[in-house]
Amino acid sequence: MVCFSASLVAQTPTSSSIIQNSLDKKSKMMESSMVKNIEFTNIGPTVMSGRVSDVAVNPENPTEFYVGYASGGLWHTNNNGTTFTPILDNSPTQNIGDIAVDWKSGTIWVGTGEKNSSRSSYAGIGMLKSIDNGKTWQNVGLLDSHHISRILINPNNADEVIVGVIGHLYSANEERGIFKTTDGGKTWTKTLYINQDTGIIDVAFAPENFNVMYAASWERERKAWNFDGDGNNSSIYKSTDAGTSWTKIADNAGFPTGNGVGRIGLAVFNENTVYALHDSQFRRPKGKDKKTSAALTKEDFKTMSATDFLKLEDKKLNAFLKNNGFQEKYRAQNVKQMVRVGTVKPADLASYLEDANAMLFDTQVIGAEIFKTTNGGKSWKKTHDNYLDGVYSSYGYYFGEIRVDLQDENGIYVLGVPIIKSKDGGKTFTSISRENVHSDHQALWVNPKKSGHLLNGNDGGLNLSYDDGENWIKLNDPAVGQFYAVYADTQKNYKVYGGLQDNGVWVADNNARINKSWQQSGQNPYESIMGGDGMQVQVDERNQNIVYTGYQFGNYFRINRETGKNTYIQPKHTLGENPYRFNWQTPIHLSKHNQDILYLGGNKLHRSLNQGDDWETISGDLTTGGKKGNVAYGTLTSISESPFQFGLIYVGSDDGYINVTKNGGGNWTRISDNLPQNLWVSRVIASEHKKERVYATLNGYRFDDFTTYIFMSDDYGQTWKNISSNIPTSPVNVIKEDSENENILYVGTDNGLYISFNQGSSWEAFGNNLPNVAVHDVFVQPIAKDLIVGTHGRSLYKTNLANLQKMTNEVLLKNTHVFAIDNVRKSGNWGRSWSQWREAYTPEIEIPFYSNSSKNVTVDIYSGDVKVNAINIAADKGYNKAIFDLSFSKKGKRDYEKANKKANINKAANDIYYLPKGKYTVKIGDAESEFEIK
Structure with missing residues (x-):
């Protein structure tokens, strides 16, 4: 095996030219793929959606609009959201930051790369443009922009377009700021640039004058371990010449300035009247948030002396311990004894609670605030006196959208965790979140001609209101769920489980019907079993009602679906010990050797x-020890125990370490020193076919490094072989072995799925009916031989692997091979119609076969020695399928009746003669297979 030097530290952002070449390569691979004829079927869910990034509504016909999803593509409706059609599936990406439509010409602009800066905000590939309603797309530039926030089209000149670019999320770059084209995207001019760390998060123009526009700059830096979403360069700019030149207008004008200025959103009512929504990261003045309760808080213990601690009332201390989830062994008397003898300090009680999740929501910043100018930005004034608590919690960087009703200057809408509105210019607010509206609001269209008509996009999909948010209709028709993980149990009619971004954990039968029929019964086939951000799932194979799953930062539960009992099972550190660190996607693993044994990874491995x-x-x-920051880091990301040996366990971390133990944790060996360093270990997988074999995938996405890292070892990780081979450049999220054929591997990347038939020596693009979308997880259901694909943007897909698993080296060397053909049951309904309104039912069987080259082949169907029919097909190199309607040819019928004198072949109602019951042989060249009509 090839040994890799530890000096291979890959933290350089991938260039736009490399990315573009990889997209071209992927397109060519799809055309020549050996498996391009194997189709994937989307199996939902649709009831629970994914994050909306933008909406564009036809002002002359509001029942027609486009919806752009963060990683789920662009969808169109012309029936007010009753149904949607995807129109970006033939493009190289599904990642959207903003959309704009010139309704007069039907020209669609898509700024790729989500405008949010979350941990799964995928980069784009610049500006896409369509002049034929999405049938074809042209990339018109800004290839290195990564994340595009806003597109403005001049209402009087469709070739004049302004684009706000945020730029790279995880690295500095020059292609950020404001860009302008006057020739429909043929050429671009950068008209506003601050620096390589500051981009433009919003741009808006005066409805009556395109020359007057306002822009918000945003200085931010994201790392795997920290997010800094504020800076001195976050500000507001103004242009009076349609974005050709810009002037900063926030300084010394009443709007906040300095290092605490965060994300800014803009809403322009007219040339002079503008609202600005600001995520203030300045700290609240001391004394403004005085504690109103006598109950103890975490903060009380940070400076408390041991003497004062021992004076606390037991009842009061026990209330704090119990309410904050301390283990049963930690109650007033024994904790006081621990403090008395010096085992722990009072400050340890505060430290005990300060895990990454608690720290994330524990910052006392000003948060959301609204400013208004009525003189074109010469002066700004805050519209409200109170804090807008609960609008942003502590992650305002995730929001930043504000809208104004063009029929009412004082009617504004603020998007945050809830959605709130004001009818007095921002002095007071009321919530318009309702029971069927998901939290975390990202996009809002306010009808400029009719007050109260709203279209709202959020993390759970799309909602429509006609009464100013008092009531909402949910428009979740597309399957655009953002899955982190997928799992299938081992029941005969197996169930599929999956954890989704901000949408919990859902379960359904694998063959559930994904349509609107559930609205008649009132029961959707998908059932929610967990809230929060849904995470990994494991199911006890002895009792499939026992499910292990949870939400972000290691909050896992054991669910008994029969009794409905949920038991919280997160491991707890001991008092005085440093808190465990848990990744956003904390890994769990249920042992195949004993289903009572569960592993869970923090920064240490727990059993x-x-x-x-x-x-x-x-x-x-088992990590590098973490880094100072506001995001949990130095955590385990992957766990895999060998099915050959109990206690042979591999773990990988977010900071690049892979470790192995062969004795259940007795001792550990680091096996990643010869791999590229400091990268996120997205998977480490113990082989199901060879005890010594292990696979690892590394991911550089959080450095904007999109290199494909895939490795295999046949000696427990002592040496590694690079098996990324010919996969186009794209970060890798998952690798999985086939359950039957040890030579077959599946890999999911940020731009699709791949399969190898030779242990990674070469790869085939695997994506018929699967868009170019991020694949976060795959699962092989070994009994049904199905592959379940969990995408982060287009929900779940399924395809059957039974024939692929038989594509062994022996088969691949043949000229042609015909796989097993399913038997079929004879029916009197063949050729009949249930009514005059329906076409006649035509039976079909699928004849799967392999061809070692592209060529025309003849598929002959025999009954004994009699050829009853034949099909001519243009076969592709690789896997093919011929569809046969079970009919006789004219000659075949005559020859069959000659050979079978007593045969009585009757014509069906559609004038076709169908084959009778019996056994038949299919031949393609010298290859053959059989099927039976029973």
């Missing part, structure tokens, strides 16, 4: 021998 009721820590810190 439970009794289904999560009790835990033991079986490792030290």
Whole structure:
């Protein structure tokens, strides 16, 4: 095997030219793929959607609009959201930051790369343009922009377009700021540039004058371990010449300035009247948030002396301990004894609670605030006196949209965790979130001609209101769920489970009908079993009602679906010990050797021998130790135990370490020193076919490094072989072995799925009916031989692997091979119609075969020695399928009746003669297979 030097530290952003070449390569691979004739079927869900990034509504006909999803593509409706059609599927990306439509000409502009800066905000490939309603797309530039925030089209000149570019998320770059074209995207001019760390998060123009526009700059820096969403260069700019030149207008004008200025959103009522929504990261003045309760808080213990601690009332201390989830062993008397003897300090009680999730929501910043100018930005004034608590919590960087009703200067809408409105210019607000409206609001269209008509996009999809948000209709028709993980149990009619971004964990039968029929019964086939950001799932194969799953930062539960009982099972550190660090996507693993044994990874590996009721820590810190920041880092991301040996366990971390133990945690060996360093270990997988074999995938997305990192070892990770081979450049999220054929591997990247038939020596693009979307997880259901694909933007897909698994080296060397053909049952309905309104039912069987080259082939169907029919087909190199309607040819019928004197072949109602019951042979050249009509 090839050995890799530890000096291979890959933290250089991938160039736009490399990305473009990889997209071209992927397109060519799709055309020549050996598996291009194997179709994927979307299996939902649709009831729970994905994050909306923007909406564009036809002002002359509001029942027609486009919806852009963060990673789910562009969808069109002309029936007010009753149904939607995807129109970006033939493009190289599904990642959208903003959309704009010139309704007069039907020209559609898509700024790719989500405008949010979350941990799964995928980069784009610049500006896409369509002049034929989405049938074809042209990339018109800004290839290195990565994330585009806003597109403005001059209402009087469709070739004049302004684009706001945020730029790279994880690295500095020059292609950010404001760009302008006057020739429909043929050429671009950068008209506003601040620096390589500051981009433009919003641009808006005066409705009555395109020459007057306002822009918001945003200085931000995201790392895997920290997000800094504010800076001195975040500000407001104004142009009076349609974006050709810009002037900063926020300084010394009443709008905040300095390092605490965060994301800014803009809403322009007219040339002079503008609202600005600001995510203020300045700290609140001391004394403004005085505690109103006598109850103890975490902050009380940070400076409390041991003497004062011992004076606390037991009842008061016990209330704090119990309400904050301390283990049962930590109650007033024994904790006081621990403080008395010096085992712990009072400050340890505060530290005990300060995990990454608590820290994230524990910052006391000003948060959301609204400013208004009525003189074109010469002066700004805050519209409200109170804090807008609960609008942003502490992650305002995720929001930033504000809208004004063009029929009412004082009617404004603010998008945050809830959606709130004001009818007095921002002095007071009321919430218009309702029971069927998801939280986390990202996009809003306010009808400029009719007050109260709203279209709202959020993390859970799309909602429509005609009464100013008092009531909402949910328009979740597309399957655009953003899955982190997918799992299938082992029941005969197996169930599929999956965890989604901000939409919990859902489960359904794998063959559930994904249509609107559930609205008649009132029961959607998908059922929610967990809230929050849905994470990994494991199911006890002895009792498939026992499900392990949870939400972000390691908050896992054991669910008994029969009794409805949920038991919280997150491992807890001991008082005085540093809190465990848990990744956003904390890994779990249920042992195949004993289904009572569950593994869960923090920065250390934890093992439970009794289904999560009790835990033991079986490792030290298996990461680099973490980094200072506001995002949990230095955490385990992947766990895999070998099916050959109990206690042979591999773990990978977000900071690039892979470790192995062969004795259940007795001792550990680091096996990643010869791999590229400091990258996110997206998967480490123990082989199901060879004890010594292990696979690893690394991911550089959080450095804007999109290199494809895939490795295999046949000696427990002592040496590694690079098996990324010919996969186009794209970060890798998952690798999985086939359950039957050890030579077959599946890999999911940020731009699709791939399959190898030779252990990674070469790869085939695997995506018929699967858009160019991020694949976060794949699962092989070994009994049904199905592959379940969890995409981050287009929900779940399924295809059957039974024939692929038989594509062994022996088969691949043949000229032609015909796979097993399913039998079929004879029916009197063949050729009949249920009514005059329906076409006659035509039976079909699928004849799957392999061809080692592209050529015309004849598929002959025999009954004994009699050829009853034949099909001519243009075969592709690789896997093919011929569809046969089970009919006789004219000659075949005559020859069959000659050979079978007593045969009585009757014509069906559609004037076709169908084959009778019996056994038949299919021949293609010298290859053959059989099927039976029963």
